Amino acid sequence: xxxxxxxxxxxxxxxxxxxxxxxxxxxxxxxxxxxxxxxxxxxxxxxxxxxxxxxxxxxxxxxxxxxxxxxxxxxxxxxxxxxxxxxxxxxxxxxxxxxxxxxxxxxxxxxxxxxxxxxxxxxxxxxxxxxxxxxxxxxxxxxxxxxxxxxxxxxxxxxxxxxxxxxxxxxxxxxxxxxxxxxxxxxxxxxxxxxxxxxxxx
Amino acid sequence: xxxxxxxxxxxxxxxxxxxxxxxxxxxxxxxxxxxxxxxxxxxxxxxxxxxxxxxxxxxxxxxxxxxxxxxxxxxxxxxxxxxxxxxxxxxxxxxxxxxxxxxxxxxxxxxxxxxxxxxxxxxxxxxxxxxxxxxxxxxxxxxxxxxxxxxxxxxxxxxxxxxxxxxxxxxxxxxxxxxxxxxxxxxxxxxxxxxxxxxxxx
DNA sequence: ATAAAAATTAATCAATTGTTTAAAACATTG
DNA sequence: CAATGTTTTAAACAATTGATTAATTTTTAT
Numbered sequence: 001x002x003x004x005x006x007x008x009x010x011x012x013x014x015x016x017x018x019x020x021x022x023x024x025x026x027x028x029x030x031x032x033x034x035x036x037x038x039x040x041x042x043x044x045x046x047x048x049x050x051x052x053x054x055x056x057x058x059x060x061x062x063x064x065x066x067x068x069x070x071x072x073x074x075x076x077x078x079x080x081x082x083x084x085x086x087x088x089x090x091x092x093x094x095x096x097x098x099x100x101x102x103x104x105x106x107x108x109x110x111x112x113x114x115x116x117x118x119x120x121x122x123x124x125x126x127x128x129x130x131x132x133x134x135x136x137x138x139x140x141x142x143x144x145x146x147x148x149x150x151x152x153x154x155x156x157x158x159x160x161x162x163x164x165x166x167x168x169x170x171x172x173x174x175x176x177x178x179x180x181x182x183x184x185x186x187x188x189x190x191x192x193x194x195x196x197x198x199x200x201x202x
Numbered sequence: 203x204x205x206x207x208x209x210x211x212x213x214x215x216x217x218x219x220x221x222x223x224x225x226x227x228x229x230x231x232x233x234x235x236x237x238x239x240x241x242x243x244x245x246x247x248x249x250x251x252x253x254x255x256x257x258x259x260x261x262x263x264x265x266x267x268x269x270x271x272x273x274x275x276x277x278x279x280x281x282x283x284x285x286x287x288x289x290x291x292x293x294x295x296x297x298x299x300x301x302x303x304x305x306x307x308x309x310x311x312x313x314x315x316x317x318x319x320x321x322x323x324x325x326x327x328x329x330x331x332x333x334x335x336x337x338x339x340x341x342x343x344x345x346x347x348x349x350x351x352x353x354x355x356x357x358x359x360x361x362x363x364x365x366x367x368x369x370x371x372x373x374x375x376x377x378x379x380x381x382x383x384x385x386x387x388x389x390x391x392x393x394x395x396x397x398x399x400x401x402x403x404x
Numbered sequence: 405a406t407a408a409a410a411a412t413t414a415a416t417c418a419a420t421t422g423t424t425t426a427a428a429a430c431a432t433t434g
Numbered sequence: 435c436a437a438t439g440t441t442t443t444a445a446a447c448a449a450t451t452g453a454t455t456a457a458t459t460t461t462t463a464t
Contacts, residue, residue: 010411028230029315032452042413047453054452102314108366109311112304113231115369127374149375149385150392156370157363158356164310164366165358167317172329173351183351190352198396212441234422244443249423256422 011049014039018046019060023106027057027114058117064107069124071096076126082137083200085130086155087192093159094188098181104160127152144202151199158191213251216241220248221262225308229259229316260319266309271326273298278328284339285402287332288357289394295361296390300383306362329354346404353401360393 008016017039021030032053036043050056071092078085097104111118134148162169162184170177210218219241223232234255238245252258273294280287299306313320336350364371364386372379 025315026228026230026311028228031450033450043452044414044454045412048411052452105311105314108370109228109307111369112307113227123373123376131375146392147385147388149371149377150389152375153364153367153371153389154360154393154396156367157359161359161363161366162355164363165355167313168310168358169351169355171325173333173354174325175351183349186349187352187355190348191356194356194396194400197400233420235420245422246424246444247442250441254422 010041010045014041014046014049015056015059018056019063022057022060023064023100023102026106026110027117054117058119061110061114061117062119064103065118067100068096068103068107069127073124073126076124076130082133082143083196085133086151086196086199090155090159090188090192090195093155094184097160097163098184101163101166104164108164143199154195154198158195159188162187212243212247216243216248216251217258217261220258221265224259224262225266225302225304228308229312229319256319260321263312263316263319264321266305267320269302270298270305270309275326275328278326279331284335284345285398287335288353288398288401292357292361292390292394292397295357296386299362299365300386303365303368306366310366345401356397356400360397361390364389 014035018030018035021034021038025034030053032046033043035046035053035056039045046053046056050059072089075085075089075092080088131148131152134143134151137143138145138148166177166180169175169183170180175183216237220232220237223236223240227236232255234248235245237248237255237258241247248255248258252261274291277287277291277294282290333350333354336345336353339345340347340350368379368382371377371385372382377385
């Protein structure tokens with residue numbers, strides 16, 4: 001009943017193992033043999049199914065981006081008010097990153113160090129819709145005037161940084177690593193409250 | 203008058219080059235020859251002055267932490283009210299990270315991937331003083347009740363993430379990379395305002 | 405059952421890695 | 435100047451890297 005009971009086909013085994021290892025150690029810190037060992041297969045199979053370490057990484061990297069964008073995609077263009085939408089967005093993001101705590105660091109770090117390995121991250125049109133919605137809300141005096149990018153920044157920062165900073169917070173504020181999920185949960189409520197207050201009460 | 207006019211002694215040349223390369227590419231992405239080339243010296247000199255790539259990295263890594271902590275050290279334990287202190291802290295942090303935009307990513311990423319290369323990051327007592335000050339302010343009803351760690355998280359997140367997310371923001375919100383510093387500056391005012399409002403008006 | 409195709413393996417490849425060596429160049433001191 | 439110590443160099447080291455090979459096992463189809 002543990003986690004090693006999934007046989008799967010070889011290709012998926014490799015991809016799953018590669019995802020785990022790449023996310024933990026990054027492209028540069030990961031060797032072909034790391035992946036092979038994690039997947040329990042021969043080193044040559046990685047190049048048999050995917051043609052190179054680089055090609056494999058590109059797939060994982062793209063998947064990770066899709067995972068990030070996809071979850072909020074529908075929500076972003078839903079025809080509901082910002083008063084509803086923003087808390088739902090933040091909840092969805094918190095949910096995603098609590099399940100995959102170092103997705104954020106992976107995306108940010110690898111994007112910084114290997115922008116060439118990031119193929120086609122189509123700027124999702126849903127995001128454009130959301131930014132437009134903010135702009136209109138500003139113009140109609142519904143929310144505090146500011147460039148839409150600031151709202152995006154507020155949401156992303158206050159959700160993702162909780163997970164980015166876990167080691168730092170554990171050390172600096174003497175938080176218990178095992179109860180960090182609780183802290184993150186409290187923080188979600190807090191920042192959602194704070195951002196909503198700031199946007200709507202002015 | 204450019205930047206290549208600094209002769210310096212060899213040891214400092216290496217350390218400076220190593221800092222630049224390590225901060226950009228991380229420990230795993232940096233080769234001894236990368237450093238040598240950036241410093242304009244022979245490969246062997248890195249091991250002559252510092253005994254290994256690992257030892258050199260440890261120094262750089264520690265220095266980067268000191269840079270981060272030192273700047274706020276005095277401020278943190280200054281006997282002034284939180285109403286003064288928090289905006290000053292955020293301004294100081296913004297100032298630091300605007301001068302070294304990828305310091306944050308470097309610290310977070312390398313700490314995650316190579317915790318063993320982080321020697322003695324003494325949890326600064328100044329931080330303890332600050333957290334105490336917050337706790338007392340909560341007990342006296344001066345600020346909204348919350349665990350002090352949340353305040354720390356709010357400050358760090360909203361300052362650092364602006365620099366962490368530059369590539370993402372540029373792409374997602376169509377920001378101009380060359381004017382990103384302006385955006386960051388506006389955001390500083392915005393988040394300082396937001397956090398102060400949230401803490402003191404409740 | 406047998407042939408063809410696909411999947412897997414161990415062994416090996418050249419290139420690059422961090423590090424060391426031994427000699428040369430430079431500086432310092434008597 | 436000679437002698438000594440320090441700094442710098444080119445060359446080489448073994449180990450590890452991503453990738454390929456050619457042979458073998460397993461699967462599939464006839």
